[in-house]
Amino acid sequence: MNELNEARVLDQLRTVQEPELGRDIVTLNMVRDISVSDDGAVAFTIELTTPACPLKDEIERNAREVLRAAGAREVSVTWTSNVRRAAPAQAQQLVPGVRNVVAVASGKGGVGKSTVAANLAVALSQDGARVGLLDADITGPNIPLMLGVEGQPVASPNNKIMPLERYGVKVISIQFFVPEGQPIVWRGPLVGGAIQQFLRDVEWGELDYLVIDLPPGTSDAQLTLAQAVPLSGAVLVTTPQEVSLLDVTKALAMFERLSVPVMGIVENMTAFVCPHCGEATEIFGRGGGERFAREHDLEYFGGIPLDIRVRQGGDVGVPAVAQRDAGPAADAMRTLARTVAARMSVRAARSAPVLSVS
Ligand SMILES: Nc1ncnc2c1ncn2[C@@H]1O[C@H](COP(=O)(O)OP(=O)(O)OP(=O)(O)O)[C@@H](O)[C@H]1O
Ligand SMILES: [Mg+2]
Numbered sequence: 001m002n003e004l005n006e007a008r009v010l011d012q013l014r015t016v017q018e019p020e021l022g023r024d025i026v027t028l029n030m031v032r033d034i035s036v037s038d039d040g041a042v043a044f045t046i047e048l049t050t051p052a053c054p055l056k057d058e059i060e061r062n063a064r065e066v067l068r069a070a071g072a073r074e075v076s077v078t079w080t081s082n083v084r085r086a087a088p089a090q091a092q093q094l095v096p097g098v099r100n101v102v103a104v105a106s107g108k109g110g111v112g113k114s115t116v117a118a119n120l121a122v123a124l125s126q127d128g129a130r131v132g133l134l135d136a137d138i139t140g141p142n143i144p145l146m147l148g149v150e151g152q153p154v155a156s157p158n159n160k161i162m163p164l165e166r167y168g169v170k171v172i173s174i175q176f177f178v179p180e181g182q183p184i185v186w187r188g189p190l191v192g193g194a195i196q197q198f199l200r201d202v203e204w205g206e207l208d209y210l211v212i213d214l215p216p217g218t219s220d221a222q223l224t225l226a227q228a229v230p231l232s233g234a235v236l237v238t239t240p241q242e243v244s245l246l247d248v249t250k251a252l253a254m255f256e257r258l259s260v261p262v263m264g265i266v267e268n269m270t271a272f273v274c275p276h277c278g279e280a281t282e283i284f285g286r287g288g289g290e291r292f293a294r295e296h297d298l299e300y301f302g303g304i305p306l307d308i309r310v311r312q313g314g315d316v317g318v319p320a321v322a323q324r325d326a327g328p329a330a331d332a333m334r335t336l337a338r339t340v341a342a343r344m345s346v347r348a349a350r351s352a353p354v355l356s357v358s
Contacts, residue, residue, distance in 0.1 A: 004071050006034045009042055012066045019055055020342050021349050023257035025063070028349075032080070040073035050208070051128035053082040054338040083129065083208035084348035095199050097206040098112035098132070100344045102263075103253070106237040107247025109216035112268035112304070113237050114142040115314055116333065117213035120235075122147075123321045123337035125168035126224035129208040132163065134198055137215040138191045139184050144175045148317015152176055160203040167322055172202050209341070217247075218254045232347065233263040235301070235340060240267055252296060263343050264299030265289055266336055272306040273328070301339055304332040 014026045025031055025046060032045040046059065053059075056079065064075045085099040094102070104117040114137065119132040135143035144150055149166040153176055156162050160251070163170035174194060178184055204210065212231070234255050238248040255262050267289025271280040283306065293300035304310075307329035310320045320330035321337075 004036050004040055004042065004067075006036060008070065009034050009036060009044065009067065009072075012070045013044075013063060015066055016059060016062045018059065020346055021049075025059065033078075037067070038074075040071060041076070042067050042072040042074065043076040043078070045078040045080055048079060048081040049348065050083050050341040051079075052124050052338045052341035053081070053345075054335070054342055071080040081128065081208075084345065090298055095204055095207075095210065098204055098210045099208050100232050100348070101210045101212065102340060103136075103212040103214050103231045103234045103260070104237060105234050105251055106216055106244075107218060107249065108238070108244045111237050111239045113216065114146055114213050115265060115310060115319075116235070116237050116268060116304070116336070117211050117312070118143060118146045118318045119321045119330070119333040120337050120340065121169045121209075122167045122319050123212040124209050124211075124341060126321065126334075127337070127341070129341070130206055131168070131221040132172075132204050132207045132210040134172070134195075134202075134210060134212045135175070136173075136195050136198070138174050138194050140215065141173045141175040141184075141212055142314075143171060143173045143174050145317065146314045146319060147171060147268075150176075156203040157205075161201055162203050166317075167319070170204060170207070171319040172198050175209045198221065200319050209344070218250045225321045231260045233340075233344065235263055235336075236265040236298075238265060238289050239269045239284045240282070240286055240303075241284040242288070245288050245292050248292065249296075261347070262298060264301045264338060265293050266301040267303040269306045270303035275308070299328075301336050301341070302332055304336070305329050 010026055010031065010214065013031050014024050016025050016239055018025050030047050032047055034044040036042050048056065060077050063077060067075045075094055083099050089283065093119060104113050106113050121131050124331055125131040133143060135141045147166045149164050149171050151164055153161045153164055163172045164176065174184060236251060238244045269284055271282045273280050289303065290300045305328050308325055309323060309327055310329045313320050313323055320326050321333055324328065
């Protein structure tokens with residue numbers, strides 16, 4: 001009988017691929033702490049590039065298979081994660097502990113950016129990532145309401161602003177600094193200044209992902225803002241109808257001009273499924289987001305159906321992914337979060353050389 005030992009386990013695991021990154025998990029330096037007991041029980045740790053990894057089950061299944069085939073009596077896998085940095089160098093200066101900055105943007109207003117940003121942040125946090133959410137909509141901040149978070153941030157010992165926390169997500173919004181009901185009027189340059197301050201002067205600590213909810217449009221204010229924010233990638237939100245798609249073209253052009261990589265597009269408010277009869281009605285038309293993605297060579301992140309639980313949850317501070325019996329819209333947003341996290345891992349892997357195990 002060929003005895004299983006650590007070296008042989010490592011050899012076997014060299015045949016297990018990380019499908020997203022296209023290499024095996026040993027070469028990617030993801031395998032840690034292998035132990036083999038006398039009676040053939042194998043234990044090891046896999047360090048993922050994101051706790052929100054959509055391929056976790058597949059990797060585990062394949063690892064178990066090859067090890068059992070090699071004679072392991074029992075296989076036990078422990079998971080950890082180390083999110084690598086895909087943010088540009090500029091981000092490291094402003095927000096040193098933040099590894100990835102993801103912006104949620106659209107051309108047209110009211111298509112669900114804030115909803116997507118809030119659910120994305122909470123879903124990533126539910127998966128175990130360290131997440132922050134910056135409400136960059138300075139004139140119409142909605143994040144505090146959507147997450148049910150209010151209060152006034154206090155200063156940290158080193159005189160920075162402490163973000164508030166909800167659903168495990170660190171949140172900052174201009175809303176925390178103005179009396180309720182008061183209109184907020186800013187001109188372009190001030191908006192950029194406020195955003196920079198939110199990046200620089202907030203005690204974000206170590207974050208795997210900082211999600212930024214951008215205001216709608218491509219106005220001067222929006223432009224200043226996008227330049228002020230060191231983005232590692234943008235997720236565009238559209239609804240299926242033509243006016244929304246027309247506007248998202250402008251948003252795409254703006255990000256291209258600013259050299260911000262657009263990761264993909266999600267179509268929100270796709271078919272409404274009647275809770276009574278189950279019939280799907282495509283209120284805003286169909287397939288616009290997917291078509292747009294194809295035409296512009298972007299990834300299509302899928303559709304989020306219109307669901308009353310999303311709107312109700314947004315109004316009372318319980319985002320869909322945090323609701324019990326959340327339904328298909330929440331599922332779609334959870335999938336979106338994992339896909340975005342996976343793509344960030346790929347970007348980080350591309351921007352950093354892979355260390356190989358000695
Ligand atoms: N999939 C959905 N199903 C049901 N309601 C939704 C869905 N997505 C968003 N909504 C609702 O639509 C409204 C607008 O959404 P949201 O505020 O997220 O859009 P926005 O793009 O951030 O708007 P703005 O451009 O004003 O910042 C909210 O009341 C929200 O609850
Ligand atoms: Mg919004």
